[in-house]
Every structure is written in C-alpha cells, then in structure tokens.
Amino acid sequence: MESATVQEHRARPPETTGSSPYPAARSLLGKYSLVVVLVVVSTGFAIADPLVFATLANARTIASTNATIALLALAAMLPLAVGQFDISVGFQFGLAQGLCAGLIVNEGLPAGAAIAVVLLAGLLIGTVNGLLVARLGLNSFIATLAVGILVLGTTQWYTGDLTINGAMPDWFLKAGRVQLAGIPLPFVYVLVxxxxxxxxxxxxxxxxxxxxxxxxxxxxxxxxxxxxxxxVQAFAGTGVLCAVAGVLSVSILGASSPVVGLGALLPAFAGAFLGATSIRPGRYNALGTVIAVYVVAIGITGLRQHGALNYVEQYFYGLALLVAVSLARLTSNRPT
Incomplete structure (x- = not known):
C-alpha cells in the first residue's frame, strides 16, 4: 500500500518555481499590441518628418477627420458583438448626412429639429434591421445588404445625387469644428x-x-x-451611431456628399475587426475599435505626407482587414 506521502506527491500539481515569465509578457503584449503599434507608427513618422507629422496641428487634424469613421466602426462593432453583421452602416451614414443637410438647407428646419429627425430615422432603420434578423430569422448579411440598398436609393432620391450645401447655424458648425481644452470636439464625441x-x-x-x-x-x-x-437593441444602437456620424460629418464639412457612404464600409469593419485583437483579444470591444481606427488613420496620413497615392489607402484598409480577421480567428474560440 502506498504511503500518504507518495499519494500526496502524485496528486500535487507540477512545481512552478522558476517558471518563465514570458507567457505573462506575451499575454500583456497581445492585450495592448495595438497600443504598441500606435506608438511605434506615430514615433516612426514623427522622426521621419518632424516638421509636418510631429505637430499638434497634424494630431488634431487626424483626430477630427477620422472621428466619423471611428463612430461608424463602433456602429459596426455592436452587431458583431452579438454574432451578426450590418452591411448597411455606410449607406445609413450617407442617408443621415444627406438628410441632415437637406432638412437644414433645403427645408429650412431648425438644426436641432433636423438632428432629432435624423436620429429617429437611424433608430428606425436599425430597428428594422434587427427585427429582420432576430424575429424573421433572416441572414444578417443578406438582410442588411438589402436594407442598405434601399437606404442608398432613398438617399439618391432625396438628395438628387447632388451635394447639398448652404447656410447653417453657427452653433451647429462650431459643434464639429471647435476644440475643448485643445482637443477637437469630434474626437471628444468619439471618446464619449x-x-x-x-x-x-x-x-x-x-x-x-x-x-x-x-x-x-x-x-x-x-x-x-x-x-x-x-x-434588436444592438442593431438599433448601430442605426443611432450611424445617424450621429452623419450629423457630425455635416457639422464638420458644412455640406453633404452623395457618395460619402459608399467608401465608409471597409474602414468601419477594418476598425471593428482589428479592434477585437486588442484590449480584450477575441472579443469585440469599444476601446480596441477606436484605437484600431486611429492606428490605420495615422499610417495612411503618414504615407500620404510622404507622397503615397490615393490607392494606397485601399491597400492599407484591405490588409488591415485581412490581418484583423486572421488575428481575431487565432485569439478567439468562436468564429469571427
């Protein structure tokens, strides 16, 4: 009969004394990998071009001009968190922008009332998407693509496929152009x-x-x-965020563009997928999404300032999306 000492030894887990600290370090690096990339990329471009890139004005421009993309990435993230897709985010953004500018400039509606109408429209579209997916059981990719096409048609009908610009209230324009303690207000909205x-x-x-x-x-x-x-709630939240992004875009530009929503889908999903590889690896999360958007934005801005042509942006977003999906697949136990 074996002694109690032998039995205790066999039941005891392996000794961990002197174990390598590398697994913890790798876990920490994986969690904050995008933050590290953000610092490295920013530092690299700042050293390469200190007179242009490494300026406060440039930082503010990047923070402000990419705020709408960050909001759209957060919008795309919500359905992904419940295991669904919303392909209509870019089209919703385009409608919100055109509707906001049209109501203020063409219809003479007060800016506050126009914002309320746009937010309600976003909530309605998002809720419809959610009901189609959750209640009718439709495939989210197909359902939101169909709704997105309908939204695109509505945008083209309402705007006449034309840019809408004209007089807008001063407070409305300032809401997208001024700074708070040196930080552009659009970036503050993203942080909130x-x-x-x-x-x-x-x-x-x-x-x-x-x-x-x-x-x-x-x-x-x-x-x-x-x-x-x-x-349904996640899709409704997506619709509201798309509406907010559209309103903010009009506030920044002072106008709407009939094609603005067509190119917004890829950056939004690139940010959402890439964000799932950091902060909470394997899980779609808001902080990682925002960091991912600005990592890509800083890279594209730095390359453009060094003479890169416009098509480089598409390569950058495409590669970022491929890397994001691959990393999310490796760091998650569920399909992405």
Whole structure:
C-alpha cells in the first residue's frame, strides 16, 4: 500500500518555481499590441518628418477627420458583438448626412429639429434591421445588404445625387469644428461614445447578454438570455451611431456628399475587426475599435505626407482587414 506521502506527491500539481515569465509578457503584449503599434507608427513618422507629422496641428487634424469613421466602426462593432453583421452602416451614414443637410438647407428646419429627425430615422432603420434578423430569422448579411440598398436609393432620391450645401447655424458648425481644452470636439464625441459602449458591454447585465449571444446564441437562449431582444437593441444602437456620424460629418464639412457612404464600409469593419485583437483579444470591444481606427488613420496620413497615392489607402484598409480577421480567428474560440 502506498504511503500518504507518495499519494500526496502524485496528486500535487507540477512545481512552478522558476517558471518563465514570458507567457505573462506575451499575454500583456497581445492585450495592448495595438497600443504598441500606435506608438511605434506615430514615433516612426514623427522622426521621419518632424516638421509636418510631429505637430499638434497634424494630431488634431487626424483626430477630427477620422472621428466619423471611428463612430461608424463602433456602429459596426455592436452587431458583431452579438454574432451578426450590418452591411448597411455606410449607406445609413450617407442617408443621415444627406438628410441632415437637406432638412437644414433645403427645408429650412431648425438644426436641432433636423438632428432629432435624423436620429429617429437611424433608430428606425436599425430597428428594422434587427427585427429582420432576430424575429424573421433572416441572414444578417443578406438582410442588411438589402436594407442598405434601399437606404442608398432613398438617399439618391432625396438628395438628387447632388451635394447639398448652404447656410447653417453657427452653433451647429462650431459643434464639429471647435476644440475643448485643445482637443477637437469630434474626437471628444468619439471618446464619449466609446466610454459609454465600453461600460455598457463590459460592466452591465446587458453587455454580458450581448457577449453570451455572440458566443453561442442557442446556449445563451437556453440559459435565459433574451437573444432576440439584445440583437434588436444592438442593431438599433448601430442605426443611432450611424445617424450621429452623419450629423457630425455635416457639422464638420458644412455640406453633404452623395457618395460619402459608399467608401465608409471597409474602414468601419477594418476598425471593428482589428479592434477585437486588442484590449480584450477575441472579443469585440469599444476601446480596441477606436484605437484600431486611429492606428490605420495615422499610417495612411503618414504615407500620404510622404507622397503615397490615393490607392494606397485601399491597400492599407484591405490588409488591415485581412490581418484583423486572421488575428481575431487565432485569439478567439468562436468564429469571427
């Protein structure tokens, strides 16, 4: 009969004394990899071109001009968190921009009322997307693509496929152009939106339900999670964020463009997917999404300032999306 000492030795887990600290370091690096990339890329371009890139004016320009893309990336992230796609984000953005400018310039509606109408329209479109996916059981890719095409047609009808510009209230334009303590207001809006989504997704019951639905909808349903409801809510949130991005774009530019939404889809999804590789690797999260958007934005800006042609931007976004999907696949236990 074996002694108690021998049995205790066999049951004891392997000794960890002297174990390598590298696994913890790798985990930390993986968590903050995008932050490291952000610092490295920024430092590299600043050293290469200190008179142009390494200026406060350049930093403010990057922060402001990419705010709408950051909001759209956050919008795209919400359905991804519940395991769905919303392909209509770019089209919703285009409609929100055209509708906002048209209501103010062409219809003479007060800017505050125009903003309210645009936000309600975004909420309506997002809710319709959610109901089609969650209640009717339609494939999210196909359903939101169809809705997006309808939205695009509505935008073309309302705007006449023309740029809309004209007199707008001073306070409305300042909301997208002035600074708060030296920080462009559009970037402040992004930080506020990211903070709200981070708190909601990481520290509330609703956020846990969202991630549970995204991880395994059937298991979450059996566990009592209202999967259909949180899915509709996620899509509705996407519609509101797209509307906010459209309003902000008009405030910054003082006009709308009939083609602005067509090129917004790829940057938005690149940011959302790439963001899932950092801060909370394997999980779509707001902070990682915003960091990812500005990593790509800084890279594109630096290359342009060194004479890169416009098509380089498409290569950059395409490669970023491929890298993001690959890394998200490796760091997550569920399909991306």
């Amino acid at each position: 939106a990211a903070a709200v989504l981070w708190l909601a997704l990481e520290f509330t019951t609703w956020g846990r339900q969202v991630h549970a639905a995204g991880g395994n909808a059937k298991a979450a349903q059996l566990a009592g999670v209202p999967v259909a409801r949180v899915t």
